[in-house]
Amino acid sequence: MTSSTTTRSEALFERARAVTPGGVNSPVRAFKSVGGVPRFIREAHGAYLTDMDGTRYVDYIGSWGPMILGHDHPVIREAIATALTGGTSFGAPGEREVELAELVTRLTGAGRVRFVNSGTEATMSALRLARGFTGRKFIVKFRGNYHGHADGLLVEAGSGLLTNASGVLGAAAPSSAGVPEEYASLTLVSEYNDSEALDALMRLRGHEIAAVIFEPVVGNAGVLVPTPDFLAALHRVKASGALLVADEVMTGFRLSLNGATGLLGLEPDLTCWGKIIGGGLPVGAYGGRADVMDFVSPQGPVYQAGTLSGNPLAMAAGLATLRTLEADPGLYERLEAYTAALAAGLRGLATEAGVPLSINRVGSMLTAFHQDVPDGSIRTYVQAARSDTAGFAGWFQGMLSRGVYWAPSQFESIFVSGAHTDRELNVTLEAARAAYGGTPV
Numbered sequence: 001m002t003s004s005t006t007t008r009s010e011a012l013f014e015r016a017r018a019v020t021p022g023g024v025n026s027p028v029r030a031f032k033s034v035g036g037v038p039r040f041i042r043e044a045h046g047a048y049l050t051d052m053d054g055t056r057y058v059d060y061i062g063s064w065g066p067m068i069l070g071h072d073h074p075v076i077r078e079a080i081a082t083a084l085t086g087g088t089s090f091g092a093p094g095e096r097e098v099e100l101a102e103l104v105t106r107l108t109g110a111g112r113v114r115f116v117n118s119g120t121e122a123t124m125s126a127l128r129l130a131r132g133f134t135g136r137k138f139i140v141k142f143r144g145n146y147h148g149h150a151d152g153l154l155v156e157a158g159s160g161l162l163t164n165a166s167g168v169l170g171a172a173a174p175s176s177a178g179v180p181e182e183y184a185s186l187t188l189v190s191e192y193n194d195s196e197a198l199d200a201l202m203r204l205r206g207h208e209i210a211a212v213i214f215e216p217v218v219g220n221a222g223v224l225v226p227t228p229d230f231l232a233a234l235h236r237v238k239a240s241g242a243l244l245v246a247d248e249v250m251t252g253f254r255l256s257l258n259g260a261t262g263l264l265g266l267e268p269d270l271t272c273w274g275k276i277i278g279g280g281l282p283v284g285a286y287g288g289r290a291d292v293m294d295f296v297s298p299q300g301p302v303y304q305a306g307t308l309s310g311n312p313l314a315m316a317a318g319l320a321t322l323r324t325l326e327a328d329p330g331l332y333e334r335l336e337a338y339t340a341a342l343a344a345g346l347r348g349l350a351t352e353a354g355v356p357l358s359i360n361r362v363g364s365m366l367t368a369f370h371q372d373v374p375d376g377s378i379r380t381y382v383q384a385a386r387s388d389t390a391g392f393a394g395w396f397q398g399m400l401s402r403g404v405y406w407a408p409s410q411f412e413s414i415f416v417s418g419a420h421t422d423r424e425l426n427v428t429l430e431a432a433r434a435a436y437g438g439t440p441v
């Protein structure tokens with residue numbers, strides 16, 4: 001495969017920059033940390049994206065997680081089309097919201113669930129609820145975890161904050177301009193996978209803490225896998241009366257039908273979802289213990305609302321996605337097999353080419369850190385940050401120019417879908433062989 005023209009993407013990017021900050025509606029899309037022209041996408045089907053210049057790419061973004069069944073899946077398309085014939089928004093309750101809530105509570109064990117419109121809204125609302133329920137002010141988060149862009153959560157945050165905000169690597173809280181120190185001071189930051197630090201913090205401040213929010217498998221510092229020790233420490237926080245809030249926006253319905261929580265045997269008080277729960281349309285949700293959730297308005301005193309919440313099209317897409325996942329439990333095994341083969345392939349090729357690489361993977365989430373440490377040994381944000389980002393950027397461009405669209409940042413996970421087959425795997429590994437070898441296109 002050869003490098004193709006980017007004329008139309010370039011022209012659109014120029015027009016976009018004149019009317020939108022940085023030319024994009026979410027920072028990582030601008031390719032700031034990897035350079036080059038962000039591809040403007042015309043359409044997406046199955047495992048492929050097609051850009052405005054007509055170039056096709058094997059897609060490892062999957063819209064950053066939602067497209068677990070691949071793009072333009074016929075069942076999802078049909079469900080949305082059917083919903084569309086009944087109108088696009090009611091501002092009054094409908095049947096699909098009840099059906100999706102029933103399905104989510106059955107799959108996850110949550111007592112109640114409330115739908116919102118994004119992952120950001122889900123975490124923001126869950127933390128307000130935790131504060132309302134406990135009557136406490138402080139929350140704890142972990143360095144390099146990302147929970148959306150609500151003020152109090154942009155503190156030592158991961159994802160685009162690791163590559164786009166200026167001087168953020170290793171910087172002190174907050175990680176965005178515009179977040180008052182007073183807000184940030186209510187967010188206490190601990191190190192992911194450091195059970196002693198978490199225990200010490202809880203001993204000292206536990207009585208003031210409303211919630212401990214965490215990514216059960218991190219995707220937003222690149223993939224980080226929790227240690228059993230750390231999981232045990234997370235459960236211990238409940239003893240202080242703080243609520244344990246699992247952010248499964250990325251991992252929910254991806255790592256299993258009950259997310260990372262099900263996979264790891266976690267028992268959070270509240271859980272946040274997004275991405276897959278909306279099947280590619282804008283949905284988030286939070287749920288969990290019924291006694292806590294009943295603090296949400298109109299049942300309880302914690303206010304939270306949304307004009308488009310429970311939107312019929314979004315509910316239809318979410319329902320169709322979760323039902324399809326439930327009807328095909330073998331899908332998770334196929335995702336596992338594909339991603340394991342991808343990891344093994346990358347490992348072998350990087351070793352052959354003498355490129356230092358350390359792979360972290362859980363199911364269909366994978367990050368290949370450009371670092372000379374054993375696979376699986378990167379456990380914290382500080383370790384992840386030691387990666388050779390220039391080396392990664394060069395490799396990323398090598399992949400892109402050969403028709404493989406990897407996540408455009410060293411500190412993100414890639415996402416494999418059910419539409420990825422041996423054919424895409426072979427194309428990917430062929431591209432990777434040349435990209436690690438530095439072979440010109």
Ligand code: PMP
Pocket residue numbers: 064118119120121123146147148149159215219220247248249250274275284
């Ligand atoms: N939490 C996690 C773990 C996420 O990965 C993200 C988004 N990548 C969010 C929250 C925020 O979700 P959204 O972008 O839908 O607001």
